[in-house]
Amino acid sequence: MSNEEKAKPSLDTAKNLVGNLTSTALALKESNPKVFYGAIGGGVAVLILLVMFAGGEKRPTVNGPTMASLVVGQTYKLRATNSYDPSATIRLVPAPGTLAAYDDTEEADRTGTCQHFPQGTAVKVIRLQDAFDTANSFAEVSIEGGECNGKSGWVLSIDLQ
Numbered sequence: 373m374s375n376e377e378k379a380k381p382s383l384d385t386a387k388n389l390v391g392n393l394t395s396t397a398l399a400l401k402e403s404n405p406k407v408f409y410g411a412i413g414g415g416v417a418v419l420i421l422l423v424m425f426a427g428g429e430k431r432p433t434v435n436g437p438t439m440a441s442l443v444v445g446q447t448y449k450l451r452a453t454n455s456y457d458p459s460a461t462i463r464l465v466p467a468p469g470t471l472a473a474y475d476d477t478e479e480a481d482r483t484g485t486c487q488h489f490p491q492g493t494a495v496k497v498i499r500l501q502d503a504f505d506t507a508n509s510f511a512e513v514s515i516e517g518g519e520c521n522g523k524s525g526w527v528l529s530i531d532l533q
Contacts, residue, residue, distance in 0.1 A: 440533060442497055442508055447516060448532040450493045461488040464525025468501040468510035486520035495532070498524060 401408040440448070452460040464487055495513035503509035511532055514524045 440529075442500060442511055442529055442532060444497050444499060447494055447496050448513075449491075450489055450495060450527065450531055451491055451533040453530050453533075458491065461490055462493075462527055462531050463488050464513070464515075464523070464527060466525060468512070468526045469503055470526065486515070486523040487525070489515065489520070493518070495527075497532070500529070501526070 397408070442448070450462045452462055494516040496516055498512040498514055500508040501510040501512070508529050510526050511529045512524060512526050513532070515521055
């Protein structure tokens with residue numbers, strides 16, 4: 373007997389089994405639809421549980437920037453934690469929580485007015501401010517060195533490292 377002749381009876385058996393299961397399911401649907409749909413719902417629920425709890429391997433945790441424990445009077449460096457651009461600048465604002473979300477591309481405040489500072493600029497913390505149920509969210513800082521020495525303003529505490 374060839375392989376095709378051996379496979380023929382098993383193929384017929386599989387077709388008969390599928391046909392029997394289909395006819396049994398359709399008969400159950402007609403005679404007792406609550407059990408039929410309950411079985412389908414139960415199968416779906418088991419499938420969802422398997423998908424949710426499968427793969428118990430340890431997943432790596434995602435770590436973002438962390439806020440340093442700031443101390444008034446200490447010196448820190450400015451770091452733009454929300455940017456991958458190494459040339460990104462940090463803006464000092466006049467009040468804690470002031471948003472600088474506007475287009476200042478035509479304004480001259482980016483040069484010479486001591487508002488935007490490159491990363492790595494040394495600053496000294498003058499005082500801290502809580503906001504949004506988070507302690508020390510903002511820090512008033514004074515620039516240490518350079519042409520803006522002594523200039524003060526507010527930054528996000530997360531931008532101090």
